[in-house]
Amino acid sequence: MAKRIVTCAALALALGWALATATAPAAEPVLELVPPDALGFGVVKNLAATDEAIVGLGKQMKLPTPIPSLLTTVKARANVTAGLDETGDGLVVAFAHEDTDQPPVFVLFAPVSDYAEFIGQFEPKDAKAKITEVTILDAGFLVGRKGGYAVLAEPRHRSTLKAVLEAKKGPAPELKSLGPWLDKNDVSLVITRRGVELITAKIQEGLRQARQMFEMMEDLGDNQQAVQGMEMVKIAFGMYEQIVAAAGKEVAAISHGVKLDDDGAVVVRGRLQAVEGGWLDNVTRDVKTPVDNLLAGVPAGPYVFAGAGAIPEGLTEPMVEFSAAIMKAAPKLYGIPADKADKVAELNTASMKAFRGMSMSMGTGKPGDPIYGNLAGAMFVDDADAYLDTYRKSIDKIRELAGENEKSVFSAMKVKQVEIDGKKALRLEMGFTQMFPVDANPEMARVFEAMYGPGGKMSFFMAVAGKKTVAFGSTEDLLKGAIQSAGDAEGLAGDEQLKKTAARLPAGAQSVGYWSPQGTVELINRAITDLVPADAPKIKLPPFPDTPPVGFAAKAAEGRIDMEMVVPPELLKAVMGYVIQVQMNMMQQQQQQAVPEEI
Numbered sequence: 001m002a003k004r005i006v007t008c009a010a011l012a013l014a015l016g017w018a019l020a021t022a023t024a025p026a027a028e029p030v031l032e033l034v035p036p037d038a039l040g041f042g043v044v045k046n047l048a049a050t051d052e053a054i055v056g057l058g059k060q061m062k063l064p065t066p067i068p069s070l071l072t073t074v075k076a077r078a079n080v081t082a083g084l085d086e087t088g089d090g091l092v093v094a095f096a097h098e099d100t101d102q103p104p105v106f107v108l109f110a111p112v113s114d115y116a117e118f119i120g121q122f123e124p125k126d127a128k129a130k131i132t133e134v135t136i137l138d139a140g141f142l143v144g145r146k147g148g149y150a151v152l153a154e155p156r157h158r159s160t161l162k163a164v165l166e167a168k169k170g171p172a173p174e175l176k177s178l179g180p181w182l183d184k185n186d187v188s189l190v191i192t193r194r195g196v197e198l199i200t201a202k203i204q205e206g207l208r209q210a211r212q213m214f215e216m217m218e219d220l221g222d223n224q225q226a227v228q229g230m231e232m233v234k235i236a237f238g239m240y241e242q243i244v245a246a247a248g249k250e251v252a253a254i255s256h257g258v259k260l261d262d263d264g265a266v267v268v269r270g271r272l273q274a275v276e277g278g279w280l281d282n283v284t285r286d287v288k289t290p291v292d293n294l295l296a297g298v299p300a301g302p303y304v305f306a307g308a309g310a311i312p313e314g315l316t317e318p319m320v321e322f323s324a325a326i327m328k329a330a331p332k333l334y335g336i337p338a339d340k341a342d343k344v345a346e347l348n349t350a351s352m353k354a355f356r357g358m359s360m361s362m363g364t365g366k367p368g369d370p371i372y373g374n375l376a377g378a379m380f381v382d383d384a385d386a387y388l389d390t391y392r393k394s395i396d397k398i399r400e401l402a403g404e405n406e407k408s409v410f411s412a413m414k415v416k417q418v419e420i421d422g423k424k425a426l427r428l429e430m431g432f433t434q435m436f437p438v439d440a441n442p443e444m445a446r447v448f449e450a451m452y453g454p455g456g457k458m459s460f461f462m463a464v465a466g467k468k469t470v471a472f473g474s475t476e477d478l479l480k481g482a483i484q485s486a487g488d489a490e491g492l493a494g495d496e497q498l499k500k501t502a503a504r505l506p507a508g509a510q511s512v513g514y515w516s517p518q519g520t521v522e523l524i525n526r527a528i529t530d531l532v533p534a535d536a537p538k539i540k541l542p543p544f545p546d547t548p549p550v551g552f553a554a555k556a557a558e559g560r561i562d563m564e565m566v567v568p569p570e571l572l573k574a575v576m577g578y579v580i581q582v583q584m585n586m587m588q589q590q591q592q593q594a595v596p597e598e599i
Contacts, residue, residue, distance in 0.1 A: 030091045030109070031179050033146065035164060036172040037095065039104055039195035043188045044090040047071055047111070050186040053260035060264045060569065062576045078136055083118025085111040088148065095160055096198065105157045107164050109149040118150050119143055131161060174252035174273050181271055181562075185257030193252045193275075200248030204241055211237035242322070250280040264569030265504065272561045283314035284556040287510050290357035290380035290468075294512050295493040297378020297471050298361045299481030304519040306492055308359035308377075309511030309554070316352045320345045340401045347394040354382040354390070356468075361492060363478070364522040370453040371527055375460075376473040376482045384464040385424065391462070392417060392426055418461075420476055423483070425463035443533070450530040501551035504566045509553035517571065518544040539589050542581050545574040 034041050044050055051071040058067030071086065088111020094104040112118040119127060122134035124143070131144045133155065141152045144165045153161040170176070174193055182188050191199065214233055253273040260266060274281035287310050294308035323345060360377035381387040395415040414429045448456035461479040465471035465486035473479035485491025492498065498514055505512060521544040528538050548568040555562050 029179055030089045031175065031182060032170045033091060033109060033149065034093055034171045034175070035095075035167045036169055037194065038172075038192055039094045039096055039198060040189070040191040041091060041093040042190075043182055043185075045183070045186050045188075046087060047090055048086040050260075053186060057260055057264070057266070057572075061572055064576075079121060080118075081121060083112050083114045083116075083121070083150075085113040085148065088112075091149070093164070094195070096194070100198075105153070105160050107157075107161060108152045109146070110152065111148055112150050115145045115150055130165065131158065174276075178253070178255065178271075178273075181255065181269070182257070185259050185269060188255060188257040190256075191254045196251050196254060197248055200244050203244045204248070207237050207241045207244065211241070239322075242325075250275055250278045252276070261569075264572060266567040266572065267504075268565040268567075270563040272563075274559045274561075276559060279314070279318075281559045283312045284559055284561055286314070287312045287556040288356075289508075289510050293493055294357075294510075295359055295485075295491060297359045297376070297465065297469065297482045297486040298492040299363075299376050299473075299478065299485050300490070300492050300495065301481075302364040302519050302522060303492065303514075303516055304362045304364060304523050305513065305515050306359075306361035306498075307511070307513030307552070308357065310357040311355055312556070316349065316355070320349045320352055323348060343401060344398055347397055351387065351390050351394055354387050356380045356382070364519045365526065367526065367529070369526075370449075370458070370474075371451045371523070371530065372458060373453055373474045374478065376478040377471070378465060378482055378486045379470045379472065381468055381470060384466060384468055384470050387470055388424060388426055388462060388464060391415075395428070420461065420463055420479060421483075423463045423465075425461055425479070428460040428462065430458045430460070447531055497546065497548045500548040500570075501566060501568055504568065505551050505553040506555060506562070506564055509555045509564075511552075511554040513552035514549040515552070516549045518546060520544075539586055542578070542585050544578055547571040547574050 030043050048071060051069055055067050055069055074080070075084070090111065091109035093107045093109070095107065097103065097105055110118070116127060119132070119134055122136050122141075122143075124132045124134050126132045131142055134141055134143050134152075136152075140155055142155050142158055142161050143150055143152045144161060145151070146165050151161065151165060153164075171178075172192055172194075175190070178190065182190075211234060214237070251272060252275045253271075255269075255271040255273070257269040258266070259269070274284055289310050295306060296308075298306050298308070357380045358377060359380075360375060362372075363374035363376065365371070365374040379387070392415050395413055399413060416427045418425050418427050445456065452458040458474070460472055460474060461476055462470055462472045463479055463483060465483045469486045471479060471482035471486050473482050481491070485493075493502075501514060502512070521541050525540050528540060532538050547570045550568075550571065551564075551566040553564045
């Protein structure tokens with residue numbers, strides 16, 4: 001049995017990749033071959049072309065060991081010499097097992113140019129039968145014909161194979177519009193509505209069991225840190241349960257795809273299809289981009305991550321309700337009695353109702369700056385002056401509700417109205433040591449200061465930057481840069497490398513993001529210097545080459561959310577050389593730090 005499972009898995013992968021090397025579509029679109037009761041399916045477009053693109057990617061990255069032709073390898077191992085349509089699309093479909101505790105049943109669709117020739121290589125028992133048994137990779141399989149495909153399954157799944165061959169209906173309704181999206185990708189993986197329901201139910205069951213295990217643990221006594229840590233763990237499990245439960249009700253299908261562009265870029269796509277008429281479906285149909293330049297408010301300069309996006313009005317109420325539920329579940333952590341959590345939610349609602357979106361960047365900072373002390377961006381609201389007033393009053397009121405509870409997260413929040421460059425502004429201070437007491441641990445106190453600032457406290461400045469824009473920054477200088485970028489200055493949006501990636505992202509996206517490997521390496525080196533104890537060895541990374549960043553985009557419309565990640569070819573080309581440079585630098589630094597043995 002074990003050998004059969006391994007053989008079947010190998011065959012699935014082999015056929016998947018082998019079938020993924022074709023450029024011309026098969027006689028019928030693969031989507032029409034997917035029965036409505038499928039849990040999910042995987043598609044490899046144009047087996048030969050995809051195989052060639054994968055080999056080319058390895059050459060582009062200058063890998064020390066070239067990527068071999070997967071199609072050639074699979075054909076050789078399976079003794080495929082004739083009948084396979086190498087320009088066809090490969091398809092693997094998953095179905096639920098009769099025993100829900102058993103893994104899914106997989107059926108493979110191999111595109112063929114000549115069905116008789118194809119199965120003739122595998123010693124068919126009866127080549128003329130609708131379903132016959134063949135031997136592939138020393139294991140028995142059942143095979144039948146459907147259109148331009150040889151359809152294979154394990155012998156014990158004869159009934160499933162028979163149903164697939166006889167099925168006349170196309171895919172489930174939620175997948176009908178997926179065809180053009182599949183055609184954009186070289187390889188795609190789709191989880192259908194049935195698959196979503198099955199997976200979310202299994203995940204919920206696992207989360208419940210994990211949460212119950214923590215709830216059964218013994219009393220932690222007066223160890224406040226342990227008590228708060230356990231409380232946060234319980235909250236996290238409860239939060240994940242709610243998210244997964246919502247996904248099970250609201251998500252009709254989840255799709256992922258990968259495309260290797262001709263110029264060497266790698267594009268990873270995702271699509272989330274909402275259940276028609278549900279809450280998520282309604283939210284996706286009314287998402288307005290708050291400003292033309294989504295990165296308005298993000299100042300220029302070295303950065304780790306920068307992003308911006310719209311906030312649909314339909315998200316306001318669920319977000320507020322969710323935060324109130326968390327506060328009720330952990331009154332010790334937040335310092336807000338459960339009976340006052342709804343009042344806090346009411347105060348938050350006042351601010352959230354006017355919130356339309358935001359932009360933000362995390363800069364690399366200078367030596368000595370807190371690791372998280374380089375945040376800047378803008379909030380896009382209905383009325384900037386009114387928003388600042390409402391925000392200040394809500395913080396004061398929340399602190400009042402927390403009372404004199406010194407261990408409350410909110411007790412460390414202070415807000416003060418100030419003026420910066422003649423503009424109405426607020427100074428907000430937040431502390432984190434209430435959540436993680438550090439008084440008895442000098443090393444932890446040092447780490448918190450390095451991360452957030454003196455005393456483990458983080459400062460924020462907010463100011464009106466336009467009628468509908470509120471700029472913010474961790475320092476006054478960052479705030480000023482955010483104000484300029486929200487106005488006439490181009491800010492980070494004018495960065496030449498970022499522009500190259502932005503040009504590759506889909507037009508009309510309501511949310512975008514950019515990750516800079518160069519800035520990330522710079523911040524890691526700063527973190528090594530500031531966080532690692534003085535007497536511990538410190539190994540610095542060499543600077544990453546100046547390349548375009550990785551780009552992200554999301555667009556909601558017509559009951560679905562389309563996501564895309566783009567890895568530019570310049571970045572991919574730089575990766576392998578950088579890895580070699582890191583290895584050489586580490587060897588040199590380790591040799592320099594080595595202490596000679598005493599004779």
